[in-house]
Amino acid sequence: MRAGVIQTGGARVQADVSKHEAKFSMGLRGPTLRRGALLTPVDAPAPLDAAAQARLLGLVATARDRPAFAMLFKHFAPRLKAFHMRAGLAETAAEELAQETMLLLWRKAGSFDPARAGAATWVFTITRNLRTDQARRHRGGLPEPPPEEDLSPSAETLSLEAERAARMRGALATLSEAHRQVIELSFFSEAPHAGIATALNLPLGTVKSRIRLALSRLRDALGAEP
């Protein structure tokens, strides 16, 4: 049982990680296959809901509010670490990436636009880009120039962005385990098709058609999108 204690300008925030561990830590852990999350009840109370996340991010952006940052850290950092460990990173690397992501969250909070994406989705894209940059540097690549412009999605999808992550969790929950598995593995496996084929011991063609089917089921569950 561990409890992380975070110190913030005199205010003490108790990060009761052990409680969540008890609730979530069933099943196997591995670089690619996860069973624990597949069994996780999706309606388990989220410690910080999407609206609270967006509000706290707004406080960080406009007021450089450290208690707000502390709450976001308590919520996101342990999930980011777990996310990267599931994707195959060693614990120290995952820890480091989670910390770097939180630092970027602080710096970039001003560019978070709740009309464009949910807070968790925005955090996900930050950490995804960090990991990609790191992987390229490891292979001898130079930094990629930052994109010149910030293009928005089409107007008809825009109004749906903010609430999407929450609805997406619901939609993922309606998928069969086999379908949810291939979608998750697309995120957590280094070489998606081949990696999934190996992890599930399936032919490559079967993996590809299963992904197509899983995505079409996901689209059905969401209504008309994505």
Added chain:
Amino acid sequence: MSIQHHLSDDTLLRHAAGRLGAGLALVTAAHLHGCAHCRGRLAAFEAVGGALLEMEAPAAMAPSAFSNVLARLEERPAPPPVLRAPRRAALNLPPEMTLPPVLAGCDIGRWLWLGRGVRYSRVRLPWAPDANVMLLRVAASRAVVSHAHAAQELTQILHGGYSDSTGQYGPGDIAEHDETVLHQPRADEEGCICLAALEGGLRLDGWMGRVQHRLGL
């Protein structure tokens, strides 16, 4: 002209997940630049990433994690790296044509002969020197020798167009092919210039085979 051929769900999902190789990701970004429809779909797939992050069972951070980050909040971010200017050969592109902005940091080599009526120019990504990306230029009304494909190929049409058994492709369209496709594209009257990335270690016949050979794959 409106876009007829879009990115597949599978490719967009892998792009959202950050799991496409740098070359395929570049061509995907070139399509996204011109296609609001696919940008909307990408946002939905990124939301899958957000949902997976939210569903993750928390892993305990190091006891010093928060104080580490707190101590760095006022740190000045590292200055952006000074990038050398990309090396560009004179490509003699049609005056009305512009290269997609995602190529801004890339080196682009001169046109090299690949086959009758077909030339290619190597595109180098400084952030991923091993990526296989090229510009292809097919002369007007020229049919390309029937060919099979690498494990995955993405081709974004930049100028002109072509037709094959899978349809008619024009500016802004993207073609996705894998090793199961065997086709014989024929360029339109104005010819065709496209940006292509290939990935996967299949030995190819025909002109893509010559690309492989030239690139030393």
